[in-house]
Amino acid sequence: MKVIGIVGLGTMGVPMAKSLLRAGFEIVVSGRKSEVVAQLVEMGAGSAVSPADLARQCEAVLTMLPADKAVIDVVTGPDGIANGGKPGLVVIDSSTVSPSTSKRMAEELAKHEIEFLDAPVTGSEPQAVDAKLTFIVGGKKQIYERCKPLFEAMGKGSFYMGSHGAGTYTKLSNNTISAITLIAFVEGIVMAAKGGVDPERFIEVISQGGARSGQIANKGPKILQRDFHPNFATALMYKDLGLAAEIAQEMNLPVPALAIAREMLKIAIAKGYGRQDVCSVIKCYEEWAQVEVSK
Amino acid sequence: MKVIGIVGLGTMGVPMAKSLLRAGFEIVVSGRKSEVVAQLVEMGAGSAVSPADLARQCEAVLTMLPADKAVIDVVTGPDGIANGGKPGLVVIDSSTVSPSTSKRMAEELAKHEIEFLDAPVTGSEPQAVDAKLTFIVGGKKQIYERCKPLFEAMGKGSFYMGSHGAGTYTKLSNNTISAITLIAFVEGIVMAAKGGVDPERFIEVISQGGARSGQIANKGPKILQRDFHPNFATALMYKDLGLAAEIAQEMNLPVPALAIAREMLKIAIAKGYGRQDVCSVIKCYEEWAQVEVSK
Numbered sequence: 001m002k003v004i005g006i007v008g009l010g011t012m013g014v015p016m017a018k019s020l021l022r023a024g025f026e027i028v029v030s031g032r033k034s035e036v037v038a039q040l041v042e043m044g045a046g047s048a049v050s051p052a053d054l055a056r057q058c059e060a061v062l063t064m065l066p067a068d069k070a071v072i073d074v075v076t077g078p079d080g081i082a083n084g085g086k087p088g089l090v091v092i093d094s095s096t097v098s099p100s101t102s103k104r105m106a107e108e109l110a111k112h113e114i115e116f117l118d119a120p121v122t123g124s125e126p127q128a129v130d131a132k133l134t135f136i137v138g139g140k141k142q143i144y145e146r147c148k149p150l151f152e153a154m155g156k157g158s159f160y161m162g163s164h165g166a167g168t169y170t171k172l173s174n175n176t177i178s179a180i181t182l183i184a185f186v187e188g189i190v191m192a193a194k195g196g197v198d199p200e201r202f203i204e205v206i207s208q209g210g211a212r213s214g215q216i217a218n219k220g221p222k223i224l225q226r227d228f229h230p231n232f233a234t235a236l237m238y239k240d241l242g243l244a245a246e247i248a249q250e251m252n253l254p255v256p257a258l259a260i261a262r263e264m265l266k267i268a269i270a271k272g273y274g275r276q277d278v279c280s281v282i283k284c285y286e287e288w289a290q291v292e293v294s295k
Numbered sequence: 296m297k298v299i300g301i302v303g304l305g306t307m308g309v310p311m312a313k314s315l316l317r318a319g320f321e322i323v324v325s326g327r328k329s330e331v332v333a334q335l336v337e338m339g340a341g342s343a344v345s346p347a348d349l350a351r352q353c354e355a356v357l358t359m360l361p362a363d364k365a366v367i368d369v370v371t372g373p374d375g376i377a378n379g380g381k382p383g384l385v386v387i388d389s390s391t392v393s394p395s396t397s398k399r400m401a402e403e404l405a406k407h408e409i410e411f412l413d414a415p416v417t418g419s420e421p422q423a424v425d426a427k428l429t430f431i432v433g434g435k436k437q438i439y440e441r442c443k444p445l446f447e448a449m450g451k452g453s454f455y456m457g458s459h460g461a462g463t464y465t466k467l468s469n470n471t472i473s474a475i476t477l478i479a480f481v482e483g484i485v486m487a488a489k490g491g492v493d494p495e496r497f498i499e500v501i502s503q504g505g506a507r508s509g510q511i512a513n514k515g516p517k518i519l520q521r522d523f524h525p526n527f528a529t530a531l532m533y534k535d536l537g538l539a540a541e542i543a544q545e546m547n548l549p550v551p552a553l554a555i556a557r558e559m560l561k562i563a564i565a566k567g568y569g570r571q572d573v574c575s576v577i578k579c580y581e582e583w584a585q586v587e588v589s590k
Contacts, residue, residue, distance in 0.1 A: 099490060122504045136500065159500045161492055169490030170497060177483035177506040183552045184475030188468040191539065194546050195394060195464030197456055202465060205431065205454045209417045211472040213508035244486065251489050253584045256559065257478045260551045289548045 001090075002026055004150065005058035007051050007074050007081075008095070009036045012121075013064040015128040016094075016154050017045065020062075022131075023153035030054040051077070052084030060150065061085070065095040067239070072101065076108050087113035090143055092150070094135070096120045096172070098243045099165035100250070102138065106164040115143045118164060120171035121155065124232050132156045136174075138166030172244040179237055179261045182215040182279060189223075189293055190285040199293045200224055219279040224295045228276040228283075235274035238265040296385070297321055299445065300353035302346050302369050302376075303390070304331045307416075308359040310423040311389075311449050315357075316340065317426075318448035325349040346372070347379030355385040355445065362534070363392045371403050382408035385438055387445070389430070391415045391467070393538045394460035395545070397433065401459040410438045413459060415466035416450065419527050427451045431469075433461030467539040474532055474556045477510040477574060484518075484588055485580040494588045495519055514574035519590045523571040523578075530569035533560040 002025065006017045009031040017040055020027050028046040030053070031037050041047050048054035051074045055061055061081055065071050071093055075081050081091055091109055093102065093116070102118035109116045117139035127133050133155035137144050144160045151158035161170045188211070192202045203220045206212065222228070241262040248255040264281055273280035286292055297320065301312045304326040312335055315322050323341040325348070326332055336342050343349035346369045350356055356376055360366050366388055370376050376386055386404055388397065388411070397413035404411045412434035422428050428450035432439050439455045446453035456465045483506070487497045498515045501507065517523070536557040543550040559576055568575035581587055 134504065159496075161496065161500070163491065165490065166492050169487050169492050170500060173483040173487035173490070173492070173497070174501045174504065174506045176486065177479045177501060177508075178504075180479030180482065180552065181476050181506065181508055184472045184479060187475065187550045187552050188472035191471065191543055191546070191548060191550065192464050192468035194548060195460065195468070195542065196458065197461050197464050197468070201454075201456065202468070205456070205465060206469045206472060209429065209469065209473075210509040210513055211469045211476065213472075213476055213510075214505040215508075216472075218505055247490065248486055251486065251584060253486060253489060253580070255482045255486070256555045257475065257482050257552060260555050264551065285548070289546060 001059045001146065001150065003028065003058045005030070005048070005054040005061040006064070007031070007054065007061060008064035009033060010064065010066065011125050012128045015125070016062065016064060018043070019131040019154045020150070021045065025153065028054050028057050050079035051081045052079045055081040055084035055089060056086070058089065060090040060092060060147065062150070063091065063093045063095060068097045068101045071095050071097050071105065075105050082109055082112050082114065085112060085114045090115040090117065090147060092117045092119050092147060094119050094121050096240055096243070097168060098246055099168040102165045102168045106139065115140065116164065117143055117147060118167040120167055122171070122174065126231070134158065136161055136167045136170045138162055138164050138168065169247070172240060172247060175237065175240040176244045176258050178215060179241055179265070179278070180257045181213045182219060183261045183264055183281070185213065185216050185219065186282045186285055190282065190289050190291065193293045194289045194291045200295055222277060222279055223282055223293055226294055228280040230275060230277045232278050233275050234265055234268050234278045234280055237278040238262065238269060241265065296354045296441065296445065298323065298353045300325070300343070300349040300356040301359070302326070302349065302356060303359035304328060305359065305361065306420050307423045310420070311357065311359060312340065313338070314426040314449040315445065320448065323349050323352050345374035346376045347374045350376040350379035350384060351381070353384065355387060355442065356380070357445070358386065358388045358390060360390040363396045366390050366392050366396060366400065370400050377404055377407050377409065380407060380409045385410040385412065385442060387412045387414050387442060389414050389416050391535055391538070392463060393541055394463045397460045397463045401434065410435065411459065412438055412442060413462040415462055417466070417469065429453065431456055431462045431465045433457055433459050433463065464542070467535060467542060470532065470535040471539045471553050473510060474536055474560070474573070475552045476508045477514060478556045478559055478576070480508065480511050480514065481577045481580055485577065485584050485586065488588050489584045489586045495590055517572060517574055518577055518588055521589055523568070523575040525570060525572045527573050528570050529560055529563050529573045529575055532573040533557065533564060536560065
């Protein structure tokens with residue numbers, strides 16, 4: 001695979017495109033933001049007038065889009081990838097969408113003899129810029145193997161999880177765990193702080209035992225320093241929890257902690273923290289407890 | 296400090312007494328289980344007929360009891376420590392009780408010029424046997440310093456957290472975080488497994504990112520191996536979450552995730568998993584989803 005198309009030139013798509021260029025791939029881009037397209041063309045990218053036109057020129061197309069509807073439009077719309085791609089084309093969707101959308105895209109594209117991988121990523125803008133994303137992939141194993149050089153160009157690793165949808169199931173379950181684990185930390189540290197325990201000392205002590213977590217390691221210092229710059233915005237996590245809640249609904253699986261975490265993020269968004277880091281949810285609890293968790 | 300009394304010769308108290316003996320302390324014990332007392336006396340311990348009698352013979356008394364009421368009885372009852380201990384005696388309570396009980400005991404004992412530390416532990420029976428407990432201590436700093444050799448004899452470390460109650464606030468907040476983090480993991484992995492993702496692979500992948508936790512590290516292998524032997528029983532965690540819910544109530548602090556975690560453990564207890572490890576709560580979700588998270 002040499003010529004790669006990229007649809008979705010946002011916060012993530014642009015640095016991913018640059019990583020592919022740096023690794024020596026030829027890329028073709030298409031998007032509404034002409035200045036972003038122009039910048040990439042100046043760096044050597046080709047351009048296309050529509051996803052169909054782009055697909056016609058490529059061996060693989062990477063999509064990095066904000067929501068299910070955008071993916072469905074780009075793949076199956078009148079000017080979509082399905083209507084331009086040659087048989088044998090591989091579509092790699094790194095958007096976070098529902099597994100049912102992933103499965104449906106795989107089926108639609110199969111009608112055109114086009115291959116599909118759901119390949120959502122963990123990591124956000126800084127990891128995209130540093131080519132340190134992790135890809136979590138569902139689809140046919142041999143297609144995954146063929147695309148590995150692309151994942152390596154944009155990230156630090158990739159994991160093959162199983163058939164179509166397995167990547168998105170893993171991603172959404174992962175984010176469900178992250179969000180609830182964050183709420184766990186927030187409820188505990190606000191309670192301790194209100195009880196008079198020094199928050200920094202609290203984090204130091206609990207990080208040595210069974211209560212430790214990636215959320216405490218990542219968000220603890222941000223909270224103590226009152227740094228709510230979004231590494232991962234509240235509104236984005238809220239969106240992912242909505243997708244996770246939908247799949248639990250399809251499974252008839254009660255997920256009370258997921259539901260609570262989602263409602264807490266909704267409260268945070270209602271209070272104006274949607275574009276701040278997801279750890280800004282602690283400010284809701286701090287207001288209720290009338291205590292601040294800081295250094 | 297040379298002569299240490301121990302009240303509460305249960306799963307934890309007995310190995311803690313043995314650790315003190317091994318470290319060269321003289322110990323005096325008192326308890327209802329005569330065979331346990333006899334075993335310790337054979338190893339060199341002195342014995343007493345009541346907490347008051349025991350306190351009279353000692354420089355420090357360690358209490359390791361199952362609930363607030365037992366601590367209150369042993370400390371302030373007619374035959375209690377307060378009525379036997381000499382001025383300057385130090386009472387170290389390693390039971391997990393509410394901070395309000397810790398503060399009340401400190402006040403009652405102060406009337407008799409007896410010092411008090413709340414010093415709950417993290418770690419359970421295996422850590423008690425191996426003298427690898429961690430003590431989380433509230434009270435006067437200089438009293439904590441005097442008692443450090445005792446903590447070192449029974450554990451791998453101790454943390455001074457602040458004034459009376461700070462040890463119990465930290466412990467209960469810590470366990471709140473552990474319990475919710477466990478539920479986070481359980482909801483996520485059951486969803487992934489129901490979606491067709493291999494659970495062992497799922498754990499491997501998520502353990503490398505922000506969803507990682509001590510709960511996944513500790514309970515993941517147990518769940519995969521269907522090993523529900525109690526390292527920490529569901530009923531005990533349920534009790535601790537009850538104490539945590541009480542302190543949140545006193546603070547007027549909404550803790551929806553704590554409430555949900557507690558209800559989930561209540562469901563597990565209702566289904567007969569009270570004496571199994573707290574991770575047996577996953578069996579509730581597995582039944583709902585009709586899927587088993589195993590190797």
